[in-house]
Amino acid sequence: xxxxxxRLRALLAGDGNGTSRALARIxxxxxxxxxxxxxxxxxxxxxxxxDAQQQLARASDAVAAQLExxxxxVGEGPGRESVVTGAPVLVPDLADAGxxxxxxxxxxxxxGAGAVFSFPLQLGTIGLGSLDCYRTSPGALSPQQVSTxxxxxxxxxxxxxxxxxxxxxxDLGWICDIHVEVHQxxxxxxxxxxxxxxxxxLRIRAHAxxxxxxxxxxxxxxxxxxxxxxxxx
Amino acid sequence: MNDxxxxxxxxxxxxxxxxLVDDFDLLxxxxxxxxxxxxxxxxxxxxxxLSDQKGGLRxxxxxxxxxxxxxxxxxxxxxxxCLDCVHTGAPVLSADLAAETARWPRFVPAALEAGFHAASAVPMRLRHHVIGSLxxxxxxxxxVDQARVSLGQALADVATIGILQQRAVDNNTLLIEQLQTxxxxxxxxxxxxxxLSSHGSVDMDRAFGALRSYARSHNLxxxxxxxxxxxxxxxxxxxxxxxxxxxxxVEPHPRQQ
Numbered sequence: 001x002x003x004x005x006x007r008l009r010a011l012l013a014g015d016g017n018g019t020s021r022a023l024a025r026i027x028x029x030x031x032x033x034x035x036x037x038x039x040x041x042x043x044x045x046x047x048x049x050x051d052a053q054q055q056l057a058r059a060s061d062a063v064a065a066q067l068e069x070x071x072x073x074v075g076e077g078p079g080r081e082s083v084v085t086g087a088p089v090l091v092p093d094l095a096d097a098g099x100x101x102x103x104x105x106x107x108x109x110x111x112g113a114g115a116v117f118s119f120p121l122q123l124g125t126i127g128l129g130s131l132d133c134y135r136t137s138p139g140a141l142s143p144q145q146v147s148t149x150x151x152x153x154x155x156x157x158x159x160x161x162x163x164x165x166x167x168x169x170x171d172l173g174w175i176c177d178i179h180v181e182v183h184q185x186x187x188x189x190x191x192x193x194x195x196x197x198x199x200x201x202l203r204i205r206a207h208a209x210x211x212x213x214x215x216x217x218x219x220x221x222x223x224x225x226x227x228x229x230x231x232x233x
Numbered sequence: 234m235n236d237x238x239x240x241x242x243x244x245x246x247x248x249x250x251x252x253l254v255d256d257f258d259l260l261x262x263x264x265x266x267x268x269x270x271x272x273x274x275x276x277x278x279x280x281x282x283l284s285d286q287k288g289g290l291r292x293x294x295x296x297x298x299x300x301x302x303x304x305x306x307x308x309x310x311x312x313x314x315c316l317d318c319v320h321t322g323a324p325v326l327s328a329d330l331a332a333e334t335a336r337w338p339r340f341v342p343a344a345l346e347a348g349f350h351a352a353s354a355v356p357m358r359l360r361h362h363v364i365g366s367l368x369x370x371x372x373x374x375x376x377v378d379q380a381r382v383s384l385g386q387a388l389a390d391v392a393t394i395g396i397l398q399q400r401a402v403d404n405n406t407l408l409i410e411q412l413q414t415x416x417x418x419x420x421x422x423x424x425x426x427x428x429l430s431s432h433g434s435v436d437m438d439r440a441f442g443a444l445r446s447y448a449r450s451h452n453l454x455x456x457x458x459x460x461x462x463x464x465x466x467x468x469x470x471x472x473x474x475x476x477x478x479x480x481x482x483v484e485p486h487p488r489q490q
Binding site for chain 2: 088124
């Protein structure tokens with residue numbers, strides 16, 4: 001499975017720079033690896049705030065874009081739900097989803113979607129958006145495909161976070177073995193500095209980079225109160 | 234096994250099977266499981282790790298939030314009885330962890346550091362699918378007593394059947410959603426522990442204790458309370474009162490976003 005993640009990362013890295021290139025590549029990989037028809041990535045422009053707006057960052061085809069648009073319009077759908085719950089939303093047959101999303105489902109089926117699968121770009125309360133896939137024909141994802149979807153969403157999360165931090169999007173792979181103390185340290189820094197959880201994680205990561213230390217080490221020092229990050233860090 | 238113990242066991246089995254409730258929360262359910270394991274099996278500590286569906290293992294529940302126990306469970310993403318158990322689908326036992334350093338180079342030092350000398354892990358299996366492992370830890374060697382491991386397996390089986398029936402999970406779809414929700418809630422709880430520990434100048438164990446007792450006394454779901462704390466919208470002083478005589482506290486100044 002680790003090999004699987006490395007392979008996806010290598011495929012991703014082989015295609016130049018830029019966050020939108022990275023997201024385009026993630027969408028393309030999702031289409032081929034998950035055997036779906038199209039994929040869109042929607043990002044929250046103000047994550048963590050009640051009036052966060054969703055914006056389409058990338059869509060592999062017109063129908064994927066249309067499905068994202070429909071979700072903005074009616075205010076419900078698989079991507080929205082995955083952002084709220086922090087978990088993937090897997091609907092192998094959209095014909096069964098009329099009760100779940102009465103406004104989204106008919107429009108999505110008319111647009112041509114038979115199955116929808118959304119994976120959140122999420123780490124605890126840090127929700128950045130969702131990776132939304134559709135297929136014209138109904139049918140479940142295999143366990144391997146679900147696993148790939150989760151890994152691709154994780155990579156999209158890292159790519160978006162890297163863009164927020166002004167870093168190259170090739171900086172992937174650190175979330176998969178993130179330590180519990182990193183989450184605790186994020187909470188501490190958020191409270192100490194009065195910033196968002198996302199910003200707190202970025203500052204801890206920046207400190208680790210600047211001092212050439214493992215992220216887990218910096219987190220552990222913050223949790224043990226041996227280290228307090230400067231507010232301008 | 235005496236009558237009293239049998240009655241307690243019967244009550245716990247019913248409790249674990251009773252998952253057909255509207256507000257079922259997998260994380261709380263697993264917390265109950267590990268608490269009951271400690272009470273019934275007379276082990277020092279218990280925990281549950283779940284498959285993250287990406288090829289890794291994540292700590293989901295622990296019988297105490299003591300940092301060392303959390304570490305013993307978390308490190309099993311790399312090696313340890315839980316990882317072996319999930320891979321093989323069979324129980325894994327060790328009565329003498331000090332002799333297992335070569336087998337589990339990351340787990341053994343963490344376990345010994347935390348004072349554990351024996352460990353067992355039993356699979357949590359849904360049909361052909363191992364979703365995680367129940368870990369029993371003991372300061373003495375008697376945790377690997379076969380009767381106790383069998384009883385641990387029985388509790389894990391009843392718990393996984395409870396999870397399975399909870400939403401008529403006859404395909405993997407709902408199960409995956411539920412497992413991922415639980416794993417993300419676990420991250421939210423860690424983030425919330427950090428916020429509260431900074432607010433009250435307390436360690437993670439006390440921060441969690443404050444979170445749990447407030448949730449219980451106000452009939453709130455732990456994961457939902459943790460979310461409000463980690464999102465910066467909770468009244469931290471209500472959850473963990475800070476007395477004027479305690480350490481200097483930096484009050485939160487949530488930035489308007």
